[in-house]
Amino acid sequence: MKDRLKLLNRAARIQYRIDSNNKRPRPFGTSYLMYQSEIHFIDAIGPGDGLNASELSRKLGITNGAVTQIAAKLLEKNLILKYRKDENKKEVYLKLTEEGVIAFENHRLFHKELNDRMLEYLEGLSGEQIDVISGLMDVIENYLPDIEKEEEK
Amino acid sequence: MKDRLKLLNRAARIQYRIDSNNKRPRPFGTSYLMYQSEIHFIDAIGPGDGLNASELSRKLGITNGAVTQIAAKLLEKNLILKYRKDENKKEVYLKLTEEGVIAFENHRLFHKELNDRMLEYLEGLSGEQIDVISGLMDVIENYLPDIEKEEEK
DNA sequence: TTATTTATTTTAGTAACTAAAATAAATAAA
DNA sequence: TTTATTTATTTTAGTTACTAAAATAAATAA
Numbered sequence: 001m002k003d004r005l006k007l008l009n010r011a012a013r014i015q016y017r018i019d020s021n022n023k024r025p026r027p028f029g030t031s032y033l034m035y036q037s038e039i040h041f042i043d044a045i046g047p048g049d050g051l052n053a054s055e056l057s058r059k060l061g062i063t064n065g066a067v068t069q070i071a072a073k074l075l076e077k078n079l080i081l082k083y084r085k086d087e088n089k090k091e092v093y094l095k096l097t098e099e100g101v102i103a104f105e106n107h108r109l110f111h112k113e114l115n116d117r118m119l120e121y122l123e124g125l126s127g128e129q130i131d132v133i134s135g136l137m138d139v140i141e142n143y144l145p146d147i148e149k150e151e152e153k
Numbered sequence: 154m155k156d157r158l159k160l161l162n163r164a165a166r167i168q169y170r171i172d173s174n175n176k177r178p179r180p181f182g183t184s185y186l187m188y189q190s191e192i193h194f195i196d197a198i199g200p201g202d203g204l205n206a207s208e209l210s211r212k213l214g215i216t217n218g219a220v221t222q223i224a225a226k227l228l229e230k231n232l233i234l235k236y237r238k239d240e241n242k243k244e245v246y247l248k249l250t251e252e253g254v255i256a257f258e259n260h261r262l263f264h265k266e267l268n269d270r271m272l273e274y275l276e277g278l279s280g281e282q283i284d285v286i287s288g289l290m291d292v293i294e295n296y297l298p299d300i301e302k303e304e305e306k
Numbered sequence: 307t308t309a310t311t312t313a314t315t316t317t318a319g320t321a322a323c324t325a326a327a328a329t330a331a332a333t334a335a336a
Numbered sequence: 337t338t339t340a341t342t343t344a345t346t347t348t349a350g351t352t353a354c355t356a357a358a359a360t361a362a363a364t365a366a
Contacts (some may be wrong), residue, residue, distance in 0.1 A: 003283060004275040008268060010290055016299055019172070023321090023354095037322060054344060061342055066323055068346055090331045114296065115161060121158040121292045125285070130156060132278070132285040137163055139274045143267065144170055164366045176323095178350090190353060207313060219354055243313055285326055 028097055029106035032077055039107050040068050042079060043099055050095025079103055102135075176231050182259035183252055185230055194223050195232060195253055203236075203248030232256055 025033035027047040034042075044059050045051065051059075057067045071094060074080045083093050096104060122130065178186035197212050198204065201268075204212075204219060210220045224247060227233045232253040236246050275283065 003271055007275060007283065007286060007290070008271055014290060014293055014297070015171070018168070019175075022172075025321095026305065051179060051345095052344080062322090063324060064345060065325080065347080069323080088332085089187060092345065117296065118161055118292065119157055121289075122160065132159065132282045134160060135291060136274075137160070139169055139192045139271065143270065144167070144174065146330065178352095188352065206315095214353060217314060218316080218356080222354085239351090241363085245314065266321080 028103040028110070029078075030079070030103050034103065037070055038074060038079075039103065040066075041074060042096060042103050044120055045080065045094055045096055045100070045104075046096055047101045047104055050093045052091040052093050054091075056094060072099070180245070181256040181263070182238065183230075190223055191232075192256065193226060194220075194227060195249060195256050196260055198233065198247055198249055198253070198257075200249055200254045200257055203246045205244040205246050207244075209247060211223050227253070 025035045026039075028039060040060065041056075042058060052104055053067050053071070057064045060067070066145060071080060071082065075082060078097055078116055080094050083095070084091065084101055085093065122133075125133075175189055178188045180186055181192060187234075191247060193213065194209075206220045207218060207225070209216045213220070224233065224235065228235060231250055233247050234250055236248070237244065238246065275286075278286075
């Protein structure tokens, strides 16, 4: 049963490394490195028309204050711009600049490449093998809610 | 191949939930909730004789300054105590108080329970099934270093 | 005894937030 | 129409979890 224990330790190490990686800023085709919160922000705005701060905060699951703060940083780096509509002086809309779109695309590409690699691997597995991975996820998910329920008290 | 994609999305959601859970403070048999950095700190000190700040910072992989800062919080909550040895007035040693030991034990128990549950599940799997999980980890680990290497530039 | 090394602490700064107060515009009610 | 309320956004102060660099102080080496 030693191999099972090794597997668990390995999973913990992988978790830790993913976590560390996520904390580091990364380049996304732009001059400046971007932190996760910033690139998520850009990803949520998306190319196209732009949306207002409240919609964005809802989409990201963060407070309006946080949106204003992250927006200020991205505004300074010229990755987004703010504007109002003529018929409404209250709402603030955010959209990507050209450089913002480049960051958006690079970020999407980054995830697409990872996704494709993983899919390629998974497609090489049999149905029974997929079931093993799926079963493992069941166990993990089944354990997770316990923690969340405790906090609600 | 839709099931493979579903699996990937599910993995991402699980990742996110684990991450969120890790950020929340949790009780460990003590009156006050503890953040991850605090309970890691306590876990690294361990019951018994205690160690000095430099050893601890090395063990935790954080700076000495961070150790001083976290120690200040735990000191105030009465979970650790600081002392010097008669023969050395320079080094500061840290050890757990009785309540600190309780937190330590609860934290260890928390992980042991999780570990046991996972082991129990894994022991029910065949060698081939374990190989599937192991193979998946290979792919994940193989992808990870790419990110780390980039940063070293 | 002076210089250097080692150990620790302090200070200022960053990321990634939250919660609450302040501000301002739009809508509803008196 | 004026006042009140709701909605949208921003500001401020605070928190966790750090780092990097400067300050301090004790121990060791020159």
